Structure formats: C-alpha cells, structure tokens
Amino acid sequence: MVFAHGYGCDQNMWRFVAPRFADRYRVVLFDHIGAGNSDLDAYDIARYGSLSGYADDVVELCEALELSDVVFVGHSVSATIGILAAERAPQLFSSLILVGPSPRYIDDGGYVGGFSREDIEELLASVDSNYLGWSSAIAPVIMGQPDQPELAKELEESFCRTDPDIARRFARVTFLSDNRADLPRVKTRSLVLQCTDDVIAPVAVGEYVRDHMPNATMTLLDATGHCPHLSAPEETVDAIERFLQSAAAPA
Amino acid sequence: MTTGDGDLVDGFIEALLDDDAETLYERAPCGYLSTTPDGSIIKVNGTFLSLTGYAREDLLGRKRFVDLLTAGGRIYHETHYAPMLRMQGVAREIAFELVTDNGDRLPVLVNAVLERDSSDNPVVIRTAVFDASQRRRYEQELLHEKLRAEDSEARATALARTLQQTLIPPLVPDVPGLEIGAEYRPAGDGSEVGGDFYDIFQAGDDDWVIVIGDVCGKGAEAAVVTALARYTLRAAAVQNPSPARALRLLNDALRRADVDRFCTAAVLRLRRVNAHWQVSSCAAGHPLPLLVSDGQVTEVGHSGSLVGVMDEVELEETTLSLDAGDALVVYTDGVTEARAPDDAFYGDGRLRDTLAVARGTAADIAEALRADVLAFQHDVARDDIAIVVARVPNAV
Numbered sequence: 170m171v172f173a174h175g176y177g178c179d180q181n182m183w184r185f186v187a188p189r190f191a192d193r194y195r196v197v198l199f200d201h202i203g204a205g206n207s208d209l210d211a212y213d214i215a216r217y218g219s220l221s222g223y224a225d226d227v228v229e230l231c232e233a234l235e236l237s238d239v240v241f242v243g244h245s246v247s248a249t250i251g252i253l254a255a256e257r258a259p260q261l262f263s264s265l266i267l268v269g270p271s272p273r274y275i276d277d278g279g280y281v282g283g284f285s286r287e288d289i290e291e292l293l294a295s296v297d298s299n300y301l302g303w304s305s306a307i308a309p310v311i312m313g314q315p316d317q318p319e320l321a322k323e324l325e326e327s328f329c330r331t332d333p334d335i336a337r338r339f340a341r342v343t344f345l346s347d348n349r350a351d352l353p354r355v356k357t358r359s360l361v362l363q364c365t366d367d368v369i370a371p372v373a374v375g376e377y378v379r380d381h382m383p384n385a386t387m388t389l390l391d392a393t394g395h396c397p398h399l400s401a402p403e404e405t406v407d408a409i410e411r412f413l414q415s416a417a418a419p420a
Numbered sequence: 421m422t423t424g425d426g427d428l429v430d431g432f433i434e435a436l437l438d439d440d441a442e443t444l445y446e447r448a449p450c451g452y453l454s455t456t457p458d459g460s461i462i463k464v465n466g467t468f469l470s471l472t473g474y475a476r477e478d479l480l481g482r483k484r485f486v487d488l489l490t491a492g493g494r495i496y497h498e499t500h501y502a503p504m505l506r507m508q509g510v511a512r513e514i515a516f517e518l519v520t521d522n523g524d525r526l527p528v529l530v531n532a533v534l535e536r537d538s539s540d541n542p543v544v545i546r547t548a549v550f551d552a553s554q555r556r557r558y559e560q561e562l563l564h565e566k567l568r569a570e571d572s573e574a575r576a577t578a579l580a581r582t583l584q585q586t587l588i589p590p591l592v593p594d595v596p597g598l599e600i601g602a603e604y605r606p607a608g609d610g611s612e613v614g615g616d617f618y619d620i621f622q623a624g625d626d627d628w629v630i631v632i633g634d635v636c637g638k639g640a641e642a643a644v645v646t647a648l649a650r651y652t653l654r655a656a657a658v659q660n661p662s663p664a665r666a667l668r669l670l671n672d673a674l675r676r677a678d679v680d681r682f683c684t685a686a687v688l689r690l691r692r693v694n695a696h697w698q699v700s701s702c703a704a705g706h707p708l709p710l711l712v713s714d715g716q717v718t719e720v721g722h723s724g725s726l727v728g729v730m731d732e733v734e735l736e737e738t739t740l741s742l743d744a745g746d747a748l749v750v751y752t753d754g755v756t757e758a759r760a761p762d763d764a765f766y767g768d769g770r771l772r773d774t775l776a777v778a779r780g781t782a783a784d785i786a787e788a789l790r791a792d793v794l795a796f797q798h799d800v801a802r803d804d805i806a807i808v809v810a811r812v813p814n815a816v
Binding site: 175176177178181182184207243271284285287288289290291292293294295296331344367370393394395396400 | 457458459486489491492493494495496498499501502503504506507515516517
C-alpha cells in the first residue's frame with residue numbers, strides 16, 4: 170500500500186491513516202521531491218516540469234521496492250499522479266484510492282474545476298509571500314550548515330515543509346495541468362473519496378472523475394475540507410476498508 | 421512629583437485594572453477569531469470587524485475562515501495551512517489576504533493555535549489576525565528588487581558569454597602548408613570574461629600572423645582592453661612586417677587609452693619559403709614561444725617588457741626557420757601556473773616533458789597539452805588557458 174501526499178504537505182499527513190493498514194499491508198510512505206526529507210539535489214526542472222515526472226517517480230519507486238498488487242492512495246495532486254502511474258504501468262497496481270482528486274483545477278468551457286487562471290496566479294503570489302522569511306532563515310539549515318541548532322530542531326519538528334522554489338514550480342505544474350484525457354485510459358479499480366464541502370475539489374469534480382474512469386466508484390464522506398485523512402481519519406479508514414474488502418470478496 | 425500628578429498616575433492604573441476581560445478581547449490591538457476545527461466562525465472580536473468591515477451577524481455561524489480568503493489563499497489554506505495546523509497544533513506568521521466586506525483585499529499575518537480536549541480531540545482554533553498592509557508592500561518591493569537583481573545577473577552572465585565568444589576566433593583558419601591547432605578554456609564556469617586571447621590571420625600571400633596575449637584582470641574592463649589589444653595588433657601586424665613594431669604600436673595605443681590595465685603578448689610572423697617557414701617572433705612580458713623539433717624543446721628569443729605600463733618598451737625580435745615536423749607552441753600562463761589540489765605548479769618542466777612526447781598534428785599537440793593541464797588541476801581551471809600550435813607537416 171503506497172501513500173502519496175498532495176501539494177503543500179509531506180508524508181506526515183498520513184500519520185492517522187497509514188498505521189491502520191500496517192498489520193495487513195506493506196505500507197510505503199514517501200515524500201515527493203522538494204517536500205519533507207526528499208533530496209533537493211535530485212530536482213530536475215525538465216523532469217518535474219509536468220506531472221509525468223512525478224508519476225515516473227512512483228513507478229520507479231514501486232519497481233525499486235519490487236512491489237506488486239499495489240494499493241495506491243493518493244491525495245489531491247497525487248491522485249492524478251497515481252492515475253498517470255497506473256496508465257504507464259497498469260500491471261503494478263491492483264487499485265487506486267483517489268482522495269479529493271481533480272484532473273483540472275481551472276474552469277474550461279462547460280467544465281467547472283472551481284478556479285480561474287487568475288486564482289492560480291494569486292496562489293503563486295501567496296506561496297511567494299509566505300516563503301519570503303523562510304528562504305533566508307531556513308535555507309542555510311537545509312543546505313547543511315547548522316550553525317543554529319535551534320533552527321534545525323524547529324525544522325526537524327515542522328510538518329509540511331517544502332523547498333520554496335520547488336513549491337512554486339510544483340504549484341504551477343499542479344494547478345495548471347489538465348489530465349482529463351487520461352481518466353478513460355485507466356482501467357484499474359478505483360475509489361474516489363470525496364468530501365462534502367471541498368473548496369479545492371468540489372463534489373462535481375469528484376463525480377466527473379468517477380464518471381470518466383471505466384472502473385471507478387465514489388464515496389461521499391461527511392467530512393468537510395480537502396484533507397479527510399486529517400480531519401476525519403476514522404471515516405476515511407472505514408471507506409478505504411470497505412472498498413478493499415469488496416474487492417477481496419468474490420464477485 | 422506633585423500630589424496632583426500622583427492622582428493622575430493612580431487614575432491610569434485604576435483604569436487599566438478596570439479593563440475587564442471582555443474589553444481586552446473586544447478592543448485588543450489585533451483581530452481575534454475562534455472557529456470550530458473545520459473553520460466555522462463562532463466568535464470574533466470588535467477589532468476584526470473594524471479591520472474587515474463585516475457585521476458580527478455576517479460571520480458567526482455563516483462563514484468559515486477560508487471563505488474570507490482570496491481564491492489563491494484558499495488553495496494555500498487547504499493544501500498547506502490547515503493540514504499543518506492540524507498536525508502541528510500551531511501556525512505562525514502565515515501571510516494571507518482577507519477579502520473585506522466591500523471587496524477590498526487586506527494583507528494580514530496570522531498566528532493560530534488548535535486547542536484539543538483531554539482525549540486529544542480538536543475543539544477550537546484560535547486565530548490572531550494582524551494588519552500587514554505596510555509590511556506586505558515592503559516585502560513586495562523587496563521581492564520585486566530580488567527578481568530584478570536575478571534578472572540583471574542573468575543578463576550580465578549572458579553578455580559576458582557573448583563577449584567572450586566574440587573575443588575568441590571561432591575557427592582556426594586553413595593555412596596552406598602549415599598546421600594550426602588552438603585550444604581555449606576559460607577559468608571557472610566560463611561565466612566571467614577572461615583576459616586571455618589569441619588570433620590567427622593572414623597578412624599576405626603565404627604570410628601569416630599568430631598573436632597570443634593575456635590582459636591582467638577579469639571582467640568588463642579587462643574585456644575592453646582585450647578587444648583593443650586584439651584589433652590593434654591585427655591592424656598593426658598587417659601594416660608592419662616587424663612583430664616588435666606591432667607590439668610597440670600596441671603599447672602606444674594602451675598608453676593613450678584611458679585604461680588602467682596592462683597585458684603580455686607574443687606575436688609570431690610566419691612566411692612560407694619553399695618547404696619551410698621563416699618565423700620572426702617577439703614576446704612582450706609573455707611566456708616565450710617553444711620550438712619542438714625532434715623531441716627537443718627550446719625557448720625562442722628573449723622576454724621583453726610588458727605593454728601598457730611604460731611609454732618606452734624594450735623588445736627584441738628573434739628569427740628562426742621551421743622545417744618539416746617542427747612545431748612552435750605559444751601559450752598563456754594559465755598553463756604553467758596551473759595548480760594541482762596540493763598547490764604544486766604545473767611549471768615549465770612538466771610543460772616541456774609533455775611537449776617532448778606529444779605526437780601527431782598541431783591540433784593533436786594542442787589538445788594533448790590542454791588535457792594534461794586540466795587533468796593536473798583535476799578539471800578545475802583556476803585561470804584561463806590559451807594554447808596555439810603551428811607545425812610544418814611532415815615531408816611526404
């Protein structure tokens with residue numbers, strides 16, 4: 170069972186959910202490049218200039234760990250990354266759990282993604298303004314010059330830390346991408362986990378994903394917001410359990 | 421202190437002590453919000469209302485904190501801020517823009533804590549909101565200046581590269597009856613304009629000139645002198661058969677120009693006479709040309725003064741004859757002064773040893789020397805390296 174965190178966070182966000190599966194599954198947690206404890210030197214502007222570079226990482230990770238029958242749990246942009254990975258290497262995956270997926274964030278004709286291009290530019294600006302203080306104070310620690318141990322400790326204990334420059338590029342790649350055309354190509358058994366009131370991925374978008382993937386069902390959670398695995402871990406675990414059990418049961 | 425003043429102070433203290441908790445909350449010098457863990461606003465103070473223009477009833481039970489943000493801020497809130505707050509219990513100095521009642525945007529800084537009950541369930545989020553309009557404007561100016569500085573640095577680097585390309589002859593000309601090989605490698609990562617230059621050009625029928633030089637320093641001013649030196653020598657050498665005369669003209673030009681730079685240079689004039697080449701050579705403060713003949717390496721001529729320092733220069737010309745298989749090598753001090761990581765110099769000895777055993781065409785010799793000098797420095801060139809080799813082909 171591979172858990173992939175979404176934009177803006179790191180693998181810590183699975184802390185209430187992933188351990189619940191550890192008795193039956195080999196649980197794999199990882200940080201996308203630029204987040205958490207990832208190796209920033211491995212960042213390559215061209216490779217990570219589109220989501221397919223991130224999907225390649227997932228495929229390579231599964232292959233390197235010699236995983237098979239993978240249950241891939243992806244939040245937000247990582248739901249899309251999982252869809253791309255399953256499109257590339259369908260033999261690796263037994264099912265996809267898509268938490269708050271959105272194949273396209275920007276409205277397009279009749280399609281309602283929930284955001285305009287200007288909104289996304291505004292997001293990039295807010296990423297910038299929040300990293301203004303970071304880049305000078307925390308960057309030296311990241312670069313391995315811990316002459317201020319208290320800063321290093323703070324960093325150690327902080328969650329969702331992200332390299333500012335990579336965060337900016339990842340935001341662009343995430344929120345400007347359009348992966349609607351990939352949905353029909355992925356035949357892997359999939360579950361859309363949709364929150365009731367999600368400003369990032371509205372219910373209509375979850376339904377769109379369900380309707381355009383050949384083998385997908387959707388569970389509408391009572392949870393609100395974009396991170397049910399944090400705000401409603403019980404409900405999230407139950408929904409995943411039910412889906413996995415229904416797969417195990419004879420048809 | 422008079423009695424009256426004492427009364428006044430007592431009055432202030434009394435007024436402060438009378439400040440009940442409600443007043444402290446309502447009129448605190450920052451906005452306060454209390455929300456449920458999913459963000460629904462359940463309590464708000466007067467300062468927040470006056471900052472944003474909302475009426476209390478607009479907010480309580482009707483809005484979530486995220487609803488008051490701009491669209492971009494909402495994404496940031498949902499993807500980073502809310503998860504971080506949930507896991508960490510606190511968030512500090514987060515920049516948002518609030519959309520006020522009349523649609524304006526108010527830049528704020530936000531601190532928040534998530535309170536949990538005794539069984540660790542989240543109960544309430546308390547948020548303090550500070551007006552950050554001035555600070556945000558200043559930050560944006562800084563950001564703008566930072567981007568501008570990065571942009572102009574990128575341009576300067578690109579300009580330096582372009583300039584460098586124009587100062588190095590792109591291709592070695594095809595000289596009938598003579599092989600020419602040339603190598604150039606700027607110091608470091610190549611982003612700075614180096615001071616080394618060379619030039620190979622025709623002065624007449626079977627009459628060629630090779631120039632090599634090294635301007636002290638680096639950067640834009642050195643580049644100006646490099647360009648001046650190169651074009652002055654080209655013009656002077658075409659009109660003057662004497663290399664020493666060409667170097668004197670360069671000295672005059674540098675003395676006249678308003679530059680505080682000097683340079684070293686060597687000029688070789690090569691004239692074809694039947695099967696061999698007659699060479700006259702002059703070096704001005706520059707490493708002397710090396711003649712490689714039958715595995716023997718010998719210096720050619722005597723070193724004269726630098727150019728660009730004194731009005732009068734002492735220069736001496738030497739002539740020699742190049743026969744089949746002989747090679748003449750000119751180079752800059754980036755070769756001999758190359759340093760290994762243990763600080764050892766490449767030096768004349770190693771240069772001579774390398775040339776003595778080098779085989780093949782002029783291009784092969786130049787390439788072999790460059791490779792050896794770079795390997796010696798573990799591929800990190802501390803100074804520019806320029807090498808030009810002229811060789812008379814073996815008789816057929």
